[in-house]
Amino acid sequence: xxxxxxxxxxxxxxxxxxxxxxxxxxxxxxxxxxxxxxxxxxxxxxxxxxxxxxxxxxxxxxxxxxxxxxxxxxxxxxxxxxxxxxxxxxxxxxxxxxxxxxxxxxxxxxxxxxxxxxxxxxxxxxxxxxxxxxxxxxxxxxxxxxxxxxxxxxxxxxxxxxxxxxxxxxxxxxxxxxxxxxxxxxxxxxxxxxxxxxxxxxxxxxxxxxxxxxxxxxxxxxxxxxxxxxxxxxxxxxxxxxxxxxxxxxxxxxxxxxxxxxxxxxxxxxxxxxxxxxxxxxxxxxxxxxxxxxxxxxxxxxxxxxxxxxxxxxxxxxxxxxxxxxxxxxxxxxxxxxxx
Ligand SMILES: Cc1cc2nc3c(=O)[nH]c(=O)nc-3n(C[C@H](O)[C@H](O)[C@H](O)COP(=O)(O)OP(=O)(O)OC[C@H]3O[C@@H](n4cnc5c(N)ncnc54)[C@H](O)[C@@H]3O)c2cc1C
Ligand code: SF4
Numbered sequence: 001x002x003x004x005x006x007x008x009x010x011x012x013x014x015x016x017x018x019x020x021x022x023x024x025x026x027x028x029x030x031x032x033x034x035x036x037x038x039x040x041x042x043x044x045x046x047x048x049x050x051x052x053x054x055x056x057x058x059x060x061x062x063x064x065x066x067x068x069x070x071x072x073x074x075x076x077x078x079x080x081x082x083x084x085x086x087x088x089x090x091x092x093x094x095x096x097x098x099x100x101x102x103x104x105x106x107x108x109x110x111x112x113x114x115x116x117x118x119x120x121x122x123x124x125x126x127x128x129x130x131x132x133x134x135x136x137x138x139x140x141x142x143x144x145x146x147x148x149x150x151x152x153x154x155x156x157x158x159x160x161x162x163x164x165x166x167x168x169x170x171x172x173x174x175x176x177x178x179x180x181x182x183x184x185x186x187x188x189x190x191x192x193x194x195x196x197x198x199x200x201x202x203x204x205x206x207x208x209x210x211x212x213x214x215x216x217x218x219x220x221x222x223x224x225x226x227x228x229x230x231x232x233x234x235x236x237x238x239x240x241x242x243x244x245x246x247x248x249x250x251x252x253x254x255x256x257x258x259x260x261x262x263x264x265x266x267x268x269x270x271x272x273x274x275x276x277x278x279x280x281x282x283x284x285x286x287x288x289x290x291x292x293x294x295x296x297x298x299x300x301x302x303x304x305x306x307x308x309x310x311x312x313x314x315x316x317x318x319x320x321x322x323x324x325x326x327x328x329x330x331x332x333x334x335x336x337x338x339x340x
Pocket of ligand 1 (some may be wrong): 110
């Protein structure tokens with residue numbers, strides 16, 4: 001681990017000011033924020049992340065850790081712990097896909113430590129990215145190549161890939177936010193802004209090192225999720241190599257509004273198979289207004305993977321992902337939910 005400056009601002013205003021001053025002194029210096037530290041510290045020990053400054057957000061965290069239901073709108077502080085959100089009755093009752101995505105993520109110890117903001121910004125688990133002994137990794141060292149394309153790529157993505165990077169996005173909670181059309185609140189030197197969560201992550205293209213649309217120095221303070229019938233009828237299906245704890249090989253978040261067995265609205269988000277939290281928009285459009293039976297679900301699954309590109313070891317993710325979509329749609333349709 002290389003030496004770094006450690007800062008622990010007492011307030012958001014102090015953090016923004018310190019960051020502005022630091023940037024005016026040295027615009028190229030790298031800042032890393034630390035919340036639970038469960039991703040960042042590992043990557044620093046591996047010399048994958050080498051920040052010049054580590055800004056500890058934990059003095060600010062209590063002000064942005066609340067879980068509140070404002071009418072039918074759920075507001076989740078970005079520093080709320082994964083476990084606290086997964087276990088919250090308002091989340092379990094009104095937004096089950098969020099509770100399930102969090103309770104199926106990582107281990108109990110990690111969920112007690114890790115924050116929502118850190119969770120959505122966790123880095124890929126591509127083994128070549130996490131091991132600097134491999135020199136070819138465009139995400140870690142832009143322009144160096146991609147060891148995974150001709151290497152071991154069983155865990156890698158089939159959707160949203162580019163010639164420059166095929167790393168899969170590893171998190172679970174992000175798929176629930178995608179399926180519920182969540183909004184994310186960001187604070188930085190230019191003030192506060194609110195953006196659709198779906199626009200937070202960037203597909204790799206030819207700059208896989210640029211993973212998000214965050215502006216320099218911006219922090220996530222809150223996630224905002226509107227409730228409704230689709231949120232109550234929602235679920236998260238996670239397929240993984242072992243049940244105790246493991247990242248998704250394929251996962252599906254579904255939010256569904258049914259009238260009888262006809263689809264009034266549906267949102268489908270995919271994890272484990274794509275470079276970013278992924279929405280299957282074409283599949284959703286095809287399903288709206290249709291009766292939801294196995295044939296319709298299979299048609300949706302086919303469409304969802306129409307643009308998939310596989311490599312040596314990960315072609316199995318395409319049929320697996322399709323089956324997961326069919327199962328998730330039919331199980332979500334069969335859920336007992338109250339309508340009000
Ligand atoms: C063994 C293991 C298994 C795991 N399994 C899963 C799994 O199955 N599913 C899953 O989803 N995750 C899994 N994880 C990942 C885990 O959930 C994340 O490490 C955790 O959620 C990160 O949260 P944190 O608060 O510790 O983030 P940190 O490590 O503190 O930060 C992570 C990143 O986010 C940035 N950051 C943090 N908070 C903010 C903020 N508010 N604004 C801006 N930037 C911020 C940091 O700068 C850093 O780049 C696993 C991790 C481990 C170690
Ligand atoms: S898939 Fe992406 S993260 Fe993995 S080696 Fe290739 S460029 Fe690096």
